[in-house]
Amino acid sequence: MFKIYNTLTRKVEEFIPINPPNVGIYSCGPTVYDYQHIGHMRRYVGDDLLIRVLKFNNFKVHHVMNITDVGHLTSDADTGEDKMEKGAEKYGLSVWDIAKKFEKQFIDSAKALNIELPKDLMHATDFIDEQIELIKKLEEKGFTYKTADGIYFDTSRFPDYFKLSRQNPEELKGGVRIDLGGKKNISDFALWKFSSEPSGLPRRQMEWWFEGPLKGELSTQKNWSSVPVQYRETVGFPGWHIECSAMSMEALGESFDIHTGGIDHINIHHSNEIAQSEAATGKPFVKYFVHHAFLQVESEKMSKSLGNFYTVADIEKKGFDPLSLRYLYLQTHYRQEMNFTWEALEGAQTALNKLRGEFASWGEAKVGCAEFEQRFKEAINDDLNLPEALSVMWEMVRSNYPGSAKKRSLLKFDEVLRFGLAEFKPEKVEVPDKRKKGGFSEADKIRVQIEELGFTVEDTPTGTKIKKLNR
Ligand SMILES: [Zn+2]
Structure with a gap:
């Protein structure tokens, strides 16, 4: 119901x-x-x-x-x-x-x-x-x-x-x-x-x-x-x-x-x-x-004059995956005012990356986890309680169910969450703004560090994209 x-x-x-x-x-x-x-x-x-x-x-x-x-x-x-x-x-x-x-x-x-x-x-x-x-x-x-x-x-x-x-x-x-x-x-x-x-x-x-x-x-x-x-x-x-x-x-x-x-x-x-x-x-x-309900930025009303007016393209320019913003939205109930901060977006990006990593590590999807599927459905059906649905999802991810079962259930959850888990290409890793904060003078140094970690850095029209090297 x-x-x-x-x-x-x-x-x-x-x-x-x-x-x-x-x-x-x-x-x-x-x-x-x-x-x-x-x-x-x-x-x-x-x-x-x-x-x-x-x-x-x-x-x-x-x-x-x-x-x-x-x-x-x-x-x-x-x-x-x-x-x-x-x-x-x-x-x-x-x-x-x-x-x-x-x-x-x-x-x-x-x-x-x-x-x-x-x-x-x-x-x-x-x-x-x-x-x-x-x-x-x-x-x-x-x-x-x-x-x-x-x-x-x-x-x-x-x-x-x-x-x-x-x-x-x-x-x-x-x-x-x-x-x-x-x-x-x-x-x-x-x-x-x-x-x-x-x-x-x-x-x-x-x-x-x-x-x-x-x-x-x-x-x-x-x-x-x-x-x-x-x-x-x-x-x-x-x-x-x-x-x-x-x-x-x-x-x-x-x-x-x-x-x-x-x-x-x-x-x-x-x-x-x-x-x-x-x-x-x-x-x-x-x-x-x-x-x-509305969204505020750093506890203030968003406006061009305050310099805190952001579009989805601005989020991407700073190196974030737009789906990390979707994740962040889901963490606040739709009838509650949401406070956007860059720190919170970084947290959402980290969580999303972790979720993608877990998902990629599991084998073929088989029979799902009925108990968690039931609780997930109860949460979303309770006036769209997505924050609760996300916590049920993480509880399942951390549970002892086999990966194949978690994968089946997570695919089902993703019909609603739409983090695009099935389509996501695991070799492409986005690096949040934090790593790029050095500015242009520092850029090359950071580039070398990132490459040492096994990634290549690519400048694209929508910002810097980091790809994992195939070794
Ligand atoms: Zn209207």
């Missing part, structure tokens, strides 16, 4: 899908305007573990993830700059090229961490029509109103708005008078933002219009004559939240099993998704909400 913490009920619950053994999962994917760092990637490893554990329990998983390539503003309050436009300016590329560049960086990072992404990632810009349809449905049902800068969802018309966040709407106001712009309630949010000429709002690289049968895209030709006069005031772009409702329901149906995201999505993004989806369909949107 698989149990998972459901943010909707604030309880660890037995997982029972709507239509067993099928499971539909939607994960909020990255906004592709800048580099995805190791904090983001922790979340996607968390999703990967959830999916692998479901498959381990013989569920048939349909996993959907979106790529946000439009509409995400820097502030959750529907103000601030457009993240995509900002990224485009920063890197001197078009919005469309920024999206491509950082989607690739995300996919490369995911591959390096053995994350299995869905084959077809859903791009928000490919589902503009579906988003417009959903907004129209909400308009027809009376859940929307227009302001000078957009079409908004009226949360006062949806009494269950706070069911996920459990916020007190009075406390939210905090007794202070807040400038709501044209919004009626503090929790109202934009479904569509205008950027049209009549409103005098800034034009964008990505724009569409809606209403009428002639809805379409304006972004490439910027040709106003292609937009019927009566629709020109609708020219603009979708709000961020509407894309996830439109795409998840398009792919998985109006009600589905699991929706994942970071804990930062609870109060606004996922609350908005629930409101607009359930208002449109009248059906429960999602059965289980799963939220992942």
Whole structure:
């Protein structure tokens, strides 16, 4: 029996899908305007573990993830700059090229961490029509109103708005008078933002219009004559939240099993998704909400200004195997904040190397260790208790079972852990940063020392690789 913490009920619950053994999962994917760092990637490893554990329990998983390539503003309050436009300016590329560049960086990072992404990632810009349809449905049902800068969802018309966040709407106001712009309630949010000429709002690289049968895209030709006069005031772009409702329901149906995201999505993004989806369909949107906790670096929030912003490629440049980062992630429960340190990563690399060494030393895989397999399954099924699963794994590795039995069981565990033990080539040994700390002047000396130990040193585009010499 698989149990998972459901943010909707604030309880660890037995997982029972709507239509067993099928499971539909939607994960909020990255906004592709800048580099995805190791904090983001922790979340996607968390999703990967959830999916692998479901498959381990013989569920048939349909996993959907979106790529946000439009509409995400820097502030959750529907103000601030457009993240995509900002990224485009920063890197001197078009919005469309920024999206491509950082989607690739995300996919490369995911591959390096053995994350299995869905084959077809859903791009928000490919589902503009579906988003417009959903907004129209909400308009027809009376859940929307227009302001000078957009079409908004009226949360006062949806009494269950706070069911996920459990916020007190009075406390939210905090007794202070807040400038709501044209919004009626503090929790109202934009479904569509205008950027049209009549409103005098800034034009964008990505724009569409809606209403009428002639809805379409304006972004490439910027040709106003292609937009019927009566629709020109609708020219603009979708709000961020509407894309996830439109795409998840398009792919998985109006009600589905699991929706994942970071804990930062609870109060606004996922609350908005629930409101607009359930208002449109009248059906429960999602059965289980799963939220992942954050990562800090050396007990501080990661940020470029603090110089503690790291990507998976940075980890590799320092000589670490990206899978040592996966190992490190697994050592902290997904609902606990994780503190990343280089020392801890070195520890994870050492543990992973040791595990690989043990695995390689065992003979052919035969019948597994039933007792440990049972305990491993209990751990992963207990709200994804991977730290416990790892400790069961090490207990088995150190046990007196024959190597052939341990090998069989470890291969099974690796369906979830995905350290890639079966594929790993034992002659390739990565040397952690520690050994290379001497800098360039010391490099040759260290190289000689390493070669004396029976390895060759190779400089590759991703950093120094150490290979064992065949003697
Ligand atoms: Zn989302």
